[in-house]
Amino acid sequence: MKSTFKNKAKFSTVFFCMTCALGISGNALADHAISNKLLLTGGVSQVEGAAGGGLTPWAVIGGYGTNNEIGANVHYTYAKTGDYKLDTYGVTVGFYDRFELSIAEQKFDVSNLRNKVSSGLGADVIGRDNITQTIIGAKVRVLGEAILDADTWVPQVAVGVQYKKNHDGDFVKSVVVGAEDDHGVDFYISATKLLLDKNVLLNSSLRFTKANQFGLLGFGGSRHDSYQPELELSAAYLISKNLAIGAEYRMKPDNLRSPANDALFGGANVVDLKEDDAFDVFVAYAPTKHVSLTAAYVNLGNIATVKAVGADYGRQEGVYLSAQFGF
Amino acid sequence: MFYKLNAESAAIIAFLLLTTSFHANAMDNASQARADTSHSPTTLGTTVLSETDTFKDFGGKEGLVRIMDDFMINLVNDPVTKPFFDNEKQSFIKAMLVEQMCEILNGGCKYTGRDMTTAHAGMKVNRAAFNALVEDFQLAMDKHNVPFSSQNKLLAKLAPMYRVIETTTGDAAPAAK
Numbered sequence: 001m002k003s004t005f006k007n008k009a010k011f012s013t014v015f016f017c018m019t020c021a022l023g024i025s026g027n028a029l030a031d032h033a034i035s036n037k038l039l040l041t042g043g044v045s046q047v048e049g050a051a052g053g054g055l056t057p058w059a060v061i062g063g064y065g066t067n068n069e070i071g072a073n074v075h076y077t078y079a080k081t082g083d084y085k086l087d088t089y090g091v092t093v094g095f096y097d098r099f100e101l102s103i104a105e106q107k108f109d110v111s112n113l114r115n116k117v118s119s120g121l122g123a124d125v126i127g128r129d130n131i132t133q134t135i136i137g138a139k140v141r142v143l144g145e146a147i148l149d150a151d152t153w154v155p156q157v158a159v160g161v162q163y164k165k166n167h168d169g170d171f172v173k174s175v176v177v178g179a180e181d182d183h184g185v186d187f188y189i190s191a192t193k194l195l196l197d198k199n200v201l202l203n204s205s206l207r208f209t210k211a212n213q214f215g216l217l218g219f220g221g222s223r224h225d226s227y228q229p230e231l232e233l234s235a236a237y238l239i240s241k242n243l244a245i246g247a248e249y250r251m252k253p254d255n256l257r258s259p260a261n262d263a264l265f266g267g268a269n270v271v272d273l274k275e276d277d278a279f280d281v282f283v284a285y286a287p288t289k290h291v292s293l294t295a296a297y298v299n300l301g302n303i304a305t306v307k308a309v310g311a312d313y314g315r316q317e318g319v320y321l322s323a324q325f326g327f
Numbered sequence: 328m329f330y331k332l333n334a335e336s337a338a339i340i341a342f343l344l345l346t347t348s349f350h351a352n353a354m355d356n357a358s359q360a361r362a363d364t365s366h367s368p369t370t371l372g373t374t375v376l377s378e379t380d381t382f383k384d385f386g387g388k389e390g391l392v393r394i395m396d397d398f399m400i401n402l403v404n405d406p407v408t409k410p411f412f413d414n415e416k417q418s419f420i421k422a423m424l425v426e427q428m429c430e431i432l433n434g435g436c437k438y439t440g441r442d443m444t445t446a447h448a449g450m451k452v453n454r455a456a457f458n459a460l461v462e463d464f465q466l467a468m469d470k471h472n473v474p475f476s477s478q479n480k481l482l483a484k485l486a487p488m489y490r491v492i493e494t495t496t497g498d499a500a501p502a503a504k
Contacts, residue, residue, distance in 0.1 A: 038458050038461060038462065066453070066454035066455045066458065067453070067454050067496045068453060068454075068455075068496050068497060068498075069455065097454070145489075147486065148486040148487060148489045149486075149487060150482070150483040150484075150486045150487055151373070151483075151484075151487040152487075196479050196482060196483040196486060197479055197480045197483035198479075199475070199476055199479055238475070238479075239475070240475050241465060241469075241475065
């Protein structure tokens with residue numbers, strides 16, 4: 001038995017800069033033809049597809065469209081921790097700097113755990129190398145102007161939803177994982193503020209969710225099956241118009257307790273699905289308005305550990321790499 | 328590692344953040360109300376920096392003159408801003424910008440131009456045009472090696488002016504005929 005995994009990582013980035021405008025090179029002026037928001041002010045694509053940092057959504061609207069324009073970008077993110085891997089790609093579209101729609105596909109590689117469990121138990125309990133999930137997101141900017149309102153503490157505030165559909169429901173709802181559902185909806189409110197004269201960007205989001213490991217392990221579980229508030233924090237320091245460093249912290253629920261522990265192991269925590277909070281330290285670079293690159297160290301804590309078969313996976317930390325291309 | 332705060336902690340922290348946010352909003356409105364009643368609208372459009380180190384980073388008034396020369400070149404070469412600046416007022420605008428930036432940077436100058444609302448009356452400035460101007464200004468400051476953090480100290484004074492300079496969310500136009 002055993003189970004599951006982790007995922008995600010990510011982190012973040014974003015930045016913005018207000019300032020940031022321009023890129024490095026002299027062809028910045030040419031960029032005006034298609035992109036009129038200031039460099040990095042749309043954030044980057046967070047792991048679930050919304051504009052934000054890597055791990056957390058921000059109140060900014062994705063893309064470089066201003067209040068009478070539409071902007072869009074595509075992104076690909078690769079995260080690799082000690083024993084798991086996550087690939088994410090998607091599209092984010094911003095409308096009039098007011099609404100944002102996004103879709104992201106995630107593929108969570110659990111083959112290492114699968115192999116250990118198979119050889120340890122002599123049965124392919126997991127039965128797949130990847131768990132996949134689709135996330136459709138929507139966000140609305142409610143008030144404030146994160147970049148330009150530099151003379152007040154009032155942040156830009158947005159509310160958003162993320163509908164998540166796990167395509168491996170038979171597994172995440174099995175006795176191994178014990179999730180209650182294979183789909184769910186997260187609700188969040190984000191506040192983002194650029195302290196321009198200090199080169200600092202701050203974001204705080206409050207998410208109401210039942211998702212286990214971002215939804216990759218389903219929604220709800222035998223420990224909890226109700227919505228819980230989770231706080232997500234980001235801070236970034238702008239080194240230049242196109243370069244920022246920062247850190248993120250994302251609280252996550254801890255809903256799962258594998259039903260297999262009671263059913264097969266007399267209550268011993270053989271399949272350890274305890275979920276930890278996630279954090280990352282990142283650097284983000286936007287050579288032009290069309291491209292932003294993010295690299296980070298990410299720590300997801302425990303995802304799924306089954307020491308009995310040699311899968312002693314307690315602390316999943318690793319690298320997060322993301323590229324975003326805008327139009 | 329921090330690992331998990333519990334749900335109650337999250338709710339409390341979030342509540343504090345939201346409360347602080349609304350409180351800040353209320354205080355901001357209050358201070359704006361005071362500003363409106365206690366003294367006439369400032370033509371400068373913002374407040375003066377308290378220190379003078381940033382002014383030095385701009386190369387003093389001479390540095391501002393050189394930066395504005397390049398700024399204007401950028402504005403005229405930029406298709407988004409060109410319609411607003413490709414005219415006979417360039418020398419006047421540059422002189423006014425030097426005065427205004429010099430006073431904001433606590434450089435001992437006095438801005439003698441019009442307030443930002445009046446100065447842009449009749450123009451249709453949208454967000455794209457406003458942002459383009461910011462970018463053109465950043466390029467000029469970069470060219471003259473103004474440190475990024477000093478650029479942002481000035482931009483933080485200028486950015487809120489979007490509230491009175493932007494007069495349309497539609498297409499930009501230099502002047503109502």
